[in-house]
Amino acid sequence: MALPAWWQVVIPHKDIREKSFSEAVFAADLGDVVGGTAPEEYRDPRLFFEKTYLTAGLKNLVRNVLSRLSTGKGDPVIQLQTPFGGGKTHALLTLYHLVKSFGQLTHLEQLQELLADWQGFSGARVAAFAGTTADPVKGRTPWGEIAYQLGCYEIVKEHDLRRVAPGKERIKEVLQKSGPTLILMDELLQYIVKANQVEKVEKITQGQTLAFLQELSEAVTTSEKAVLVLTLPASILEQYDEEAEKSLAQLQKVSGRVESIYVPVEGVEIYEVIRKRLFENLGDSKVHRQIAEAYFRFYQELGSDAPAEVRETAYREKIERAYPFHPEFIDVLYERWGSFPTFQRTRGVLRFLAMIVEDLYERKVTSPLIHSSLVDLADVPVRREFINHIGNEFDSIICSDILGKARRIDQEMGSEYERYGLAKGLATAVFLYSFSGGERRGVNLPWLRVALLREGVPPTIVGDAVSKLEDSLWYFHTEKRFYSFKNQPNLNRIIVDKEEAIDPEQVRESLYEHLNRLARGASFDVYLWPKASGDIPDNRRLKLILLDPEQKYGESETATFIREILDNSGSTFRIYRNTVFAAAMDAGSYAALERQLRRFLALQEISGDTTISLTAGDREELQTKLTQSRKDLPSAIVSAYRHVGWRGNGDVVWRDMGIMTTGENPSVCIRVWRYLKDEERILSFLTPKVILDRAFGKEETEKTLNEIFDVFLKTPGLPCLESEKVLLDAASQGAKAGLLGVRLGYALYFGKTPPELSLDALIVRPEKAEEEKKAGGEIPGGGSGSHGWGSVYAGSGDGKGGVLVVQEDGGSDAGQGDEQIVSGGTGGPGQPAAVKVKRVSIKAAVPWDKLSQIVAGVIRPLKASGDEPKIIIEVKAESESGFDRTTLDSKVKETLQQVGAVIEEWEES
Numbered sequence: 001m002a003l004p005a006w007w008q009v010v011i012p013h014k015d016i017r018e019k020s021f022s023e024a025v026f027a028a029d030l031g032d033v034v035g036g037t038a039p040e041e042y043r044d045p046r047l048f049f050e051k052t053y054l055t056a057g058l059k060n061l062v063r064n065v066l067s068r069l070s071t072g073k074g075d076p077v078i079q080l081q082t083p084f085g086g087g088k089t090h091a092l093l094t095l096y097h098l099v100k101s102f103g104q105l106t107h108l109e110q111l112q113e114l115l116a117d118w119q120g121f122s123g124a125r126v127a128a129f130a131g132t133t134a135d136p137v138k139g140r141t142p143w144g145e146i147a148y149q150l151g152c153y154e155i156v157k158e159h160d161l162r163r164v165a166p167g168k169e170r171i172k173e174v175l176q177k178s179g180p181t182l183i184l185m186d187e188l189l190q191y192i193v194k195a196n197q198v199e200k201v202e203k204i205t206q207g208q209t210l211a212f213l214q215e216l217s218e219a220v221t222t223s224e225k226a227v228l229v230l231t232l233p234a235s236i237l238e239q240y241d242e243e244a245e246k247s248l249a250q251l252q253k254v255s256g257r258v259e260s261i262y263v264p265v266e267g268v269e270i271y272e273v274i275r276k277r278l279f280e281n282l283g284d285s286k287v288h289r290q291i292a293e294a295y296f297r298f299y300q301e302l303g304s305d306a307p308a309e310v311r312e313t314a315y316r317e318k319i320e321r322a323y324p325f326h327p328e329f330i331d332v333l334y335e336r337w338g339s340f341p342t343f344q345r346t347r348g349v350l351r352f353l354a355m356i357v358e359d360l361y362e363r364k365v366t367s368p369l370i371h372s373s374l375v376d377l378a379d380v381p382v383r384r385e386f387i388n389h390i391g392n393e394f395d396s397i398i399c400s401d402i403l404g405k406a407r408r409i410d411q412e413m414g415s416e417y418e419r420y421g422l423a424k425g426l427a428t429a430v431f432l433y434s435f436s437g438g439e440r441r442g443v444n445l446p447w448l449r450v451a452l453l454r455e456g457v458p459p460t461i462v463g464d465a466v467s468k469l470e471d472s473l474w475y476f477h478t479e480k481r482f483y484s485f486k487n488q489p490n491l492n493r494i495i496v497d498k499e500e501a502i503d504p505e506q507v508r509e510s511l512y513e514h515l516n517r518l519a520r521g522a523s524f525d526v527y528l529w530p531k532a533s534g535d536i537p538d539n540r541r542l543k544l545i546l547l548d549p550e551q552k553y554g555e556s557e558t559a560t561f562i563r564e565i566l567d568n569s570g571s572t573f574r575i576y577r578n579t580v581f582a583a584a585m586d587a588g589s590y591a592a593l594e595r596q597l598r599r600f601l602a603l604q605e606i607s608g609d610t611t612i613s614l615t616a617g618d619r620e621e622l623q624t625k626l627t628q629s630r631k632d633l634p635s636a637i638v639s640a641y642r643h644v645g646w647r648g649n650g651d652v653v654w655r656d657m658g659i660m661t662t663g664e665n666p667s668v669c670i671r672v673w674r675y676l677k678d679e680e681r682i683l684s685f686l687t688p689k690v691i692l693d694r695a696f697g698k699e700e701t702e703k704t705l706n707e708i709f710d711v712f713l714k715t716p717g718l719p720c721l722e723s724e725k726v727l728l729d730a731a732s733q734g735a736k737a738g739l740l741g742v743r744l745g746y747a748l749y750f751g752k753t754p755p756e757l758s759l760d761a762l763i764v765r766p767e768k769a770e771e772e773k774k775a776g777g778e779i780p781g782g783g784s785g786s787h788g789w790g791s792v793y794a795g796s797g798d799g800k801g802g803v804l805v806v807q808e809d810g811g812s813d814a815g816q817g818d819e820q821i822v823s824g825g826t827g828g829p830g831q832p833a834a835v836k837v838k839r840v841s842i843k844a845a846v847p848w849d850k851l852s853q854i855v856a857g858v859i860r861p862l863k864a865s866g867d868e869p870k871i872i873i874e875v876k877a878e879s880e881s882g883f884d885r886t887t888l889d890s891k892v893k894e895t896l897q898q899v900g901a902v903i904e905e906w907e908e909s
Contacts, residue, residue, distance in 0.1 A: 003291055003368040003455050006324035007361050009283035013051075016278065016358050030092050030186040031133025034149075045097040049108055053276035055269040058091055059114055065095055065227050066115075069124045069180045072224045077217050080231045087273070088231040092128070092184045095229060099182045100126045124180035124225070125150050131191030142191065143171070143212050150178040165212035171219040175226050183220065185230035188213070192247045214254045270334055270349075271322040277350050278357055282323070291368045292319035294455070295326075302459060307446045319369070325353070326369040328450050336436040340389045355382050366456075372432045373425030373452045378403050390435050393487050401473040401485070402427040409468050420457050422465045427473065434484040442482035479617045491618045491625075498602035507597045508549070514597075514637055515546055518668050523722065524581075526669060534570030536580060540713055542682070542720065544672055545582040546641065549593075553584035553643035559652060566647040576713045578720050581681075582645045583672050584654075589640035596636050600629040634666035641668050644675060647716040655679065677722075684722045688734030691727070691763060694718055701768045702743070705731055706759035728757045741769030745861050748772060755861070843874075872904070 011017070032038035041047050054062075061078065068074035080088040098105060102123040106115050127149035129142050140148060144160030147153045152174040159166040175181055192209055213230075220228040232251055275282060282288075296316040299306045309315055310328075318327045333349045359379050360370060367374060377383045377398050387395050402424060409423035417423060429451035433443035443451070449462050466483065469476050474493035477486050489497075512528060519526040524544035527536055536543060545565065551558040562582050568574050585593075603626040606612055614622065638660055645654045657675045660666075676682040695708040705727055712721045721727055731754075735742040738751040741764030750769040754761070764772075840862070846854055862869045877883075888908075896903060 003294055004287065005364070005366050006368060006370060007364060009287050010279050010324050011281040011283075012278060012357050012361055013280050016354055017361065019358055019362070029130060029132055030089055030096065030128050030184060031130030033093060033096065034128045034130065035133065042093060045101040045105055046108065048093065048097055049105065049110060051277050052090070052094065052110075053269070053272040054094075054110065054114060055087075055273065057269070058087075058094060061091060061229075062094065062098060062114060063117075065099070065182060065229070066118050066121060068227045069099065069182060069225050070118060070121045074227070076221045076223070076227060078227065078229045080229065089186055092186050092229060092231065095182060096126055096128060096184060099124050124182055125178045126182045126184070128184040128186070129188070129191075131185075131187035131189065131194075134191050136191060136195035141165075141212075142185070142188070142209060143216075146183055146216075147174050150174060150181065152177050163208060165208045165215065168215040168219050171216055172223065175219060175223045180225040181223075181227070183216070183226070183228045185213075185228070188230060189232060189248055189251060192251070196247070210250055210254055213251065217254070271318075271325070271327070271330060274325070274330065274350060274353060275323075278354055279324075288320045288323040291323065292316050295319050295369070298453070299450075302449065302453075305446060305459065306449055310450055324370055326371045326450075328447065329370060329372040332372055332432050336433065336440065337386075337389065339436050352382070352385050355379070355385065367454050369454065371425075371429075371451055371454060373429040375428050375432065377428055377431070386431075386435075391487065394485075397475045397485060397487065398431065401475050402431060405472045405474070406469060409465070409472060413465075413468070416458070416461065417465070422452065422457070422461060423469060425452050426462070426465050427469055427476070430469075430476065430483045431485050434486070442479070442484035444482055448483070478621070479615065491614065491621055494606060494612065494614075495599065495602050495625075498606055499598045502598050502601050502605075506601055507594055510597050510601055511549065511593075511637065514633060515668065518634055518637060518666060519544075519546065520667065520669065524669050524673065530565065532570070533565045533568045533574070536565055536569060538569035538572070538574050538576055540576055540579060540709075542722075543580045544669055545580065546668060547582060547584045549585050549590045549640075551584060552587045552590065553645075553654060554587050558584060562645055562652050566652060576710075577647045577716055578713050578718060580646070581672065581676065583641045583668060584643045584645065585640045586642050589642070593636055593640045596629070596633060600626075600633055603629055635660060638666050638668050638671055641671075644672050646681065649717040680719055682722055683719045683726060686721065686726050686730035688730055688737070688739040691730055691734065692740060692765065696765065701765045702762050704759065705757065705761050705763060708763060709759060724759060728759075731761065731763055732757055734763075738766065740764065740766050741772075745858075747861065873901075 014020075029038060029042075033042050036043065041051060061080075064074040064078065068076060080091055098111075100123070102121060105111055106119075127146040129145050134140075134142070134145065139145075141160050141163055143156050143166055144153065147156045147160070153160070155174050155177070156166045156170055159170070188209070195209065217228060220226045232248065293316065296310075296313075296319065299310045299315070303311075315327070321327075322330055330349070330353075333352060337352075338349060356370065356375055359376055359382065360374060363376075365374055375382065377386075383395065383398060387398075406423040406427040407421075410417040410421055413423070426448060429448055430443055433447070433451075434441055445463065445466065448466065449459065452462060453459055469483075470478055470492075472492065474489055474496070475485050475487065476492075477484050477488075477490050515528055519528065523542060525541045527543060527545050529548040530536055530545055536545065545562075547558065547562075551561060562584075565582070566574065566577055566580050574580070603622065606614075607622055607626055642657045642659070643654055644657060645652050647653070655675070657671065660671065673682070677684060691708060695711040696703060705724075709721065709724055709727050712718050712727075731740070731742055734740040735749040736751070736753040741748050741750040742754045742757065743749075743762035743764055744754060744757075748764060748769060750764070750766070750773060842858070859869060859871065893903070893906075
């Protein structure tokens, strides 16, 4: 069963419900009451007591005063000394009305118990002096005003006019003539301060007032039925000077000789005072207990995530007594804001709470209790109530951070946040805890949970919301796990200011540097941000183009640029079009990436700038942010380059690689490489069938591996081979399996693994290889070819020699499978094969740029069929200008020696 909202249980006073209350009703002033200018709630004794909660301290004060006035027993001089706004003036008003209008109040229900022992009391004379309203220049002096109100002015008239304190005897004479007398003196320090401000002109000294106070205290003490009650502040108001502090010390010294100190409001009584002043009906007390119990159980479940205080049994009673307010809300106002001299503690709390109740009651905000997080700082009067005590600069801070950024967090985070206003509520609570007249400022996470959490709000969301405030707000500070607002920009604001100073070109340069590092780790030649097709060479190497971030996927200009690169290499047509791939940024990614780069650069600059003043906590946070930014950037850059393109049959083909998976290697090249291999655009394995199907024309029966390799590298639409090794391995496997033939010189391998291949080798269609196999006929001594055959001579029929066919030995007859080397002859099918050549010596003039092919096609086959060949190089070179000794000795001769060559001849001319 859901707990009822507080406004469904209690009823605020009519003036709050109807939004007609005046702040003046909370500004009690003894002088205004005496002068008849105070609000009716203070002037009318009955209305005053209807809205007054009689605390234990107030009851003790009343009993003492009535006892002294009626029987002469009790403290004659009483000082009410509490912090500003601690209920002193209200206590004086209670005594003023109770003594002066005693006969009119005895029937009031709330006073009957208190006054039961004083039925015989018939009242007394009352005189009140309020330093707030007294005029120290033209008005009556304290002794003149008191005597005037007691009807004895003539006794002290001369002293009043001459502004000289009367002696003790004159004061006793006034008291005797007056009878039972209550003298109330409020804010006497303010009167002295005002007098000191005009001292040089009017020659008024505080000494006379101090003398009068001392004489009055002694006279009251010796009188039978007289009481003096005065108020003194516990500390000096901020707007007072050192002179005022001295005056207060003297006042305390003078009055302290005979006084008794009373405290009108203590502890949880403040809750009762507040409830009495703001609500005319508090509803069913059983509901109060039910809600207190629910909160208490909830805090027990939170365990150490909530402060220890709220998990104690006593706090359950505290919630019940503070209802409909949450105790933490009242406490932060009373203990923190109440410590501001200008806030007037109880008075300020009442005035402020009246505004809050009025606002929340009208809006019907759903909550069992009124928490500090529910305060709406968008309400101008509420906001001004705070601003008046902490400075106008916080007005813009509230609007920017709490009403702006925090509210946007709620909107961006979805319904759960926005429904309860979590970020805004937390920021508001932190704001309330951020200020104090003392040193106690800021709030930790456990108390923030208390300030925010209520029925329906998930507890787990608080930590996340606070983190978002830390990341987004500009004046929200974190220090030693305490959160607070200050009028100094936090690290976030410093970062934002630095970000705004980063030039766009710096961002591009940083991206280029990162890409240089992220473009490694794959078999591509990488080209960053090329400007023209001529920047990309036309060769067999696989190439990856990383487009400039301004050339985004999906833009027509980008498509045109890529088409130009894929089809051309400068002014010539691109031959190896199938070797070029392009990676482009997603159209919507660069803006976010640019912000990340800008943030990274700003963090770097701040970290290296020793002139920026940062706290130790900010420095630590800065390094954490910088480390995280440096860690996140690679993945962000790689993720941004999510589109890859290549030349298809008709046009450029683009593919979206999607979002990069967590933990993936942050390399653009590796990501593109893996994607292209997964999509079989780049092959690391090739079947012999693909070679025959995709690289051979219908009429072609033989083709060099070099030509086949070019087919895959040149033809758009075909997959590209990872390297020439893929093709060489496929050819070797195909020859071994009899799926195709491999011709090396005069040897054809078909059904047998060929020796190490090069691109000079010929691939033979299996049909032709099979024909050549059959043309080999029978092998001498081994029966027909159907039983097994080795190397056979397949004559050409024209008497000009033949071809050597090499096959895997398939029979078991002795002597079969021997390799035959053809040297010539006129034999045909069925004739004996030629005798093997035991030794060969070749001398040939070879073009210098074909030496690699000689190694592949001559040296390697000879090595595969016999012992390691002996190679003798004969080099003849001429130069019209002549060869210098450095070239001959330091380069040519030294190189030969380094490779282990034996120089058999060296002739020079």
